[in-house]
Amino acid sequence: MTRLRGFLHPKTPTGDSSLIPEPPWHYSGDLLTVEYRTDPARVRELLPAPLELAEEDPGAVALIWADWQSCSTSGRELLDPVLAQYKEAFAVVRCAYRGRTYTRCVYIWVDKDFAVARGLHQGYPKKLGSIHQTRPHPYGPAPRLAAGARFGATLAAADRRLAQAVVTLREPSEHNGFVNSHPMAHHRWLPSIEKGGGPALDELVESGAASFEAGQPWVGQAELELFEAPTEELARLEIREPIAAYYRQVGVVWDGGRLLESRTSDTR
């Protein structure tokens, strides 16, 4: 009797083909965060019930670029780094659920398939994109992590530029921003295979880092631009007021989350 293994497809007797390994997933990365305020109505329109606008500063948005190296507990992906390295850019807002404040990723682009697949599990609405961010370096023209250092960050998808930022650091900071600082409240949705059927999967899930270590955050300011595209709506989160920008190096472990609600139809 065949016993198929693998955290995700394709499943095989060994499990070696699975697009992603079983959690925990381990990450080393650099985060470039740009926070600003948009019209809260533009945030609200992206929150399905029962999620509501956060009470405080409901129009706050963070657009975050991340340059990751990630792996399973074995660490083997780091030694064949095409399987470990990826970049992403994502927009998060805050929301309220049963009186608690959550962070919610409303748009995200990554540049590897394994990152797309992890997002599927975690409820991140991932597409593929082309993502770049300046990396600090101790020698040559690239910036040090220091006052006045400037970092560029860009996002494109489907051959169109969607966002670009230039961040200028000012000083060390006590935190790395406030929009991405709560547990994540995400949906995992999949339609029924049957035409006109209800959702096969409709879950509201919560998750966050199982462990976290990080370096000194730096704060500064950003020049941020968002661009229209026919199949993207990031630019609807229009920039009303800049808040601040941050740079931080982090190490993170993700190891599963918690089901908050499931609305999958009973008739399935």
Place this chain on the structure above:
Amino acid sequence: MTRLRGFLHPKTPTGDSSLIPEPPWHYSGDLLTVEYRTDPARVRELLPAPLELAEEDPGAVALIWADWQSCSTSGRELLDPVLAQYKEAFAVVRCAYRGRTYTRCVYIWVDKDFAVARGLHQGYPKKLGSIHQTRPHPYGPAPRLAAGARFGATLAAADRRLAQAVVTLREPSEHNGFVNSHPMAHHRWLPSIEKGGGPALDELVESGAASFEAGQPWVGQAELELFEAPTEELARLEIREPIAAYYRQVGVVWDGGRLLESRTSDTR
């Protein structure tokens, strides 16, 4: 009250951001099919219960390259072809379920995110890859669809070549092979967000083309090679005996399928 639209994530009030549109999905494409026999035990080990080996020719495999242009019913993706064009290579076998023969895709690689997302819905175990196949052309050195014409096809993923074939056409054929000629029996799997939980989604689904038109198939023979890779097991479907190879241009509509079984845990 926010009403979110979109066949898939990210969902917004307009639905314009959805990674894929609602079916039906329309396809124009060229298929290069290489059929061969492997050890039936290698097929069986990829079939989860209640699927069983097909009764006739249970070790038959088809490795298929496809060069697609696809779109929603509006057809608008064809006019921004980065949103319409993609290539794929996939391995299918046959299996039996409740006395009926099905085709099942056991491995598949595509080169666009919207194709990954469609596979998620349809139960194709998609990864990203780099796929190439020679295209027929009426002028210059590229082959015509004619006796003696030769077509190359290659597949790579994670910077490793996984398969390559050279197909030489011999004559028109009455069919385009037999392995990929049944309804598809696929699983849609997603683990629980909770560590150690059962599957959140575990469906066996059936689907096939809602409509199909096609040109004259050509048959010939292939030189096919499969290569080992640490995170791929395509080469375990080792080539014991070549069957034949085919070339055909097709137009297809896909418009949903049917749920055969769902084993999602009740405790969710």
Place this chain on the structure above:
Amino acid sequence: MTRLRGFLHPKTPTGDSSLIPEPPWHYSGDLLTVEYRTDPARVRELLPAPLELAEEDPGAVALIWADWQSCSTSGRELLDPVLAQYKEAFAVVRCAYRGRTYTRCVYIWVDKDFAVARGLHQGYPKKLGSIHQTRPHPYGPAPRLAAGARFGATLAAADRRLAQAVVTLREPSEHNGFVNSHPMAHHRWLPSIEKGGGPALDELVESGAASFEAGQPWVGQAELELFEAPTEELARLEIREPIAAYYRQVGVVWDGGRLLESRTSDTR
């Protein structure tokens, strides 16, 4: 004594590593041509002496998308099509040299390194880009070559869209446009390795197809848009008046050209 072979670098005793093979080079491809008039001053500013504006219709521009399969005389690249297939988009104008009219490519983007290298030899000012064009197909939603058929074409480089067009075919045509119909007059330039030195190579060369076959051209009209980018000046060739648009399938052989002038400094 080592004898190094190879039409281009890297050179080795076998010549097998050369980025491109010795000409003749053979091509099968589909051309989507959009002709329009710009301010002739914008053409003149791209013509170095002794090239001059063409006498007739000096502001005519053709922006051409091409979807190629190419190979050496052996044809072997076609069987490993990652080595044969590439796409390009390029802008050509006309100019006069010693009383004769030439076509000149002023901007061009391709998506493979061997195509970049060929351009180096032929004097095409190639950069890498992401290029897409709708392909005709006999089945499914993709267009046939017929009245009313619509084809999209897009160009991006460095993660920014630079041009997009939608071409609607009207009827068969007696020709495929007039801007790209002359021999090419190109420069081959390379600076001296020594700082402040004159050019190491500064040649004006002529070339054209050694042989040519082609299908029925179709004519229609295009909606064309050009977009600004910090490191590109295609949009300076602004659209003043549309001329026409064309679709044609061609087979071409290129087999070298002719040196018209060389201004390389004598002091080298």
Place this chain on the structure above:
Amino acid sequence: MTRLRGFLHPKTPTGDSSLIPEPPWHYSGDLLTVEYRTDPARVRELLPAPLELAEEDPGAVALIWADWQSCSTSGRELLDPVLAQYKEAFAVVRCAYRGRTYTRCVYIWVDKDFAVARGLHQGYPKKLGSIHQTRPHPYGPAPRLAAGARFGATLAAADRRLAQAVVTLREPSEHNGFVNSHPMAHHRWLPSIEKGGGPALDELVESGAASFEAGQPWVGQAELELFEAPTEELARLEIREPIAAYYRQVGVVWDGGRLLESRTSDTR
């Protein structure tokens, strides 16, 4: 009268379109170096006269991975990092010319067009490839620069893996290896546009860093594998004896070189 500007093509009145800016070029990067000995005959066969084998240790090879951020003196490329960041992998050997020892790059792959173009100027025989190397990081699973740290490095081109290495660091080192430590002796070759003509450009040039700063090198050992491919000959530099492996972060300025010899035919 049109005055065209631009260090390289495409040339325009502003020079803004040039694929590469005028030197000096500034670089920040991480180098992963794997040194080994091959059969000196395999080195000699890649050295055109008047270059000769180095007297000492003539079979020494260094295969180097580099993860770069580069820019013109303005530094503006760093703020749109798709224009600044690239990766490369290259093989260097040593050779003798007029009694002096030089380093020579015999094979090199990069992943951006501006890097290809710089190589054209500097005499590096560049192709496009897919290059990955583990990056050190202070947090999470990625390695620190410390004893026992392990770094993976891979190279692929045309959808085939060409080389892979796993480097384990042992201790700080007084140097970063010896093969890549001399001025570079490179050829700049371009064939005549005329069929059967001699070379239009055939220069032997010397260059090196105009300035250099660097961190503490670390030394260790590598497991290195080279793979055959139909259009590559890197694997002919077969591994006879490992020497050592190194990791170092550097800042470099390149600002032109010196012409050693030019053999361009007089008849041009």
